[in-house]
Amino acid sequence: MSAHPFDLLTVDQLRRTGSLKWSEYRGSLGAWVAEMDFGTAPGVIAAAQETLVNGLIGYAPTQLVHDMQQATAGWLENRFEWKIDPDQVRPMSSVMTALDAAIMHFSPRHRPDAPLVLLTPAYMPFISTAERFGRDSIEVAMVPTQSGWEIDWNALKQALAGGALLVLVNPHNPIGKVYSREELLAISELVEASGSRVFVDEVHSPLVFDGASHVPYATVSPAAAAHSVTSVAATKAFNLPGLKCAQLVLTNDADRIAWERVGGVAEHGAANVGLAATTAAYRTGTGWLDGVIGYLDESRMLLLDIIQEHLPQVRYLPPQGTYLAWLDVSRLALDPGPAQFFLKEAQVALINGTACGSGGKGFVRLNFATPRPVLGGMIHRMGAAVDGCDNKDVTDPEFAQ
Ligand SMILES: Cc1ncc(COP(=O)(O)O)c(C=O)c1O
Structure with missing residues (x-):
């Protein structure tokens, strides 16, 4: 099967856009602010x-x-x-x-x-x-x-x-x-x-x-x-x-x-x-949007598999809407906070659950509107950081369709 065009977008290309998501935390993979990496219609x-x-x-x-x-x-x-x-x-x-x-x-x-x-x-x-x-x-x-x-x-x-x-x-x-x-x-x-x-x-x-x-x-x-x-x-x-x-x-x-x-x-x-x-x-824009929704729909389900493989202690329920994944990382007991941990140890930029008010402690928000190989790379890195390993791969080619 040929790759989806979104799968072919590279981290270098995303960084070159200079977008907020990809420029604020230099050298990291951006999964924090609610922007998509797919341009527009x-x-x-x-x-x-x-x-x-x-x-x-x-x-x-x-x-x-x-x-x-x-x-x-x-x-x-x-x-x-x-x-x-x-x-x-x-x-x-x-x-x-x-x-x-x-x-x-x-x-x-x-x-x-x-x-x-x-x-x-x-x-x-x-x-x-x-x-x-x-x-x-x-x-x-x-x-x-x-x-x-x-x-x-x-x-x-x-x-x-x-x-x-x-x-x-x-x-x-x-x-x-x-x-x-x-x-x-x-x-x-x-x-x-x-x-x-x-x-x-x-x-x-x-x-x-x-x-x-x-x-x-x-x-x-x-x-x-x-x-x-x-x-x-x-x-x-x-x-x-x-x-x-x-x-x-x-x-x-x-x-x-x-x-x-x-x-x-x-x-x-x-x-x-x-x-x-x-x-x-x-x-x-309906045709373009429906294509994006189809891509995101598959990504939110694939995220389940890849989290199970690389971050098995993390609980994730695929969302019914939005391109945001709300991950329960409480079992990992990460110091000083999970988003700080993943930024420092995995260079993945997320939102700390505590920024979202009550019930947010022990959670991070991850934006999955990104090419699937990049998403795979993020979860790989996060898993490696939790295991105390050094993994700085930016993509996971297996995650592309
Ligand atoms: C639920 C929700 N409301 C409001 C906003 C902000 O929208 P605006 O930039 O139009 O103020 C966002 C941005 O992500 C959002 O997710």
Whole structure:
């Protein structure tokens, strides 16, 4: 069988890109920040280039924004059967900016200083977000089971009591869980009963594997649509967070009216090149994306085998979505922390689980959106480091198909 084109990408080529993932920890293999090593869809590159060639380097023309709104609405309907009016899609520079806006403008009306509730382990910057706004943060730890992760319903109910802003990330970075319709409905009932609101982060929603399917939170009931604001973006699936364009989807008329008054500056943060790239991704990128998902799907399963062979003490449950593997390395008892250990001893750059809040101790997050031979090389090195051997191979050719 001939090699997949992604398998042929070398570590030298990846380093030459100068990307954050491959330049920050010099000499190491990059598996930390959520960037993919596969570039982006050809239509996205063409659209971004055209923006510059045509001199669209001033403020965002209305047509560029309209196109992005239309394309997003079309994408959400085609991919997830979520029907919205394009005007409900608001341009933002990033998902983090959308969360900031939700905290400032869409906290429960009766409790403007409401705490943030996070289901942990959580995406790292969310852990310190509440503090930036002088708010409290309540962490509700997810419960691991043999086959996945469950919500601690009692703890969530308590955390929401009195009204809170729940941050719901689906698919859930870093554990890779894709929430079922039933779970989303149960969440929405607790939110509704407590007068809380929800910021829904669905940035990883296009990246869902066979066996799971993404249900947008706002579609599960009219109440869920009314008490939530959602952020989506093409940035994770099409690998373009540096182009600065995300979307805030407002599914409540009162929020839309409020946003007209307060949202202008945040909307101006979206970049022209990002708007054009997003439109192209949503309109023309499906074929490229499906190829990437197929590759990632195989990688997440192959990772099971290679971990079993080289790091048998490590527990890993393949994620249902995202390209992030959440590895339980607690049995290895690594000092001073597992990510520090693997960086120093194996030159593999990972994220320490403790950066993701409660439940993260003894875990690392590994980004497997990398060529499979490189992924194999990473796990080889990590296994050798645990065994006290020196192995600086950067790739494992056997891991290529
Ligand atoms: C769940 C989640 N939310 C938000 C972000 C950040 O998105 P942005 O760069 O658009 O702020 C990331 C980045 O990896 C993420 O994984």
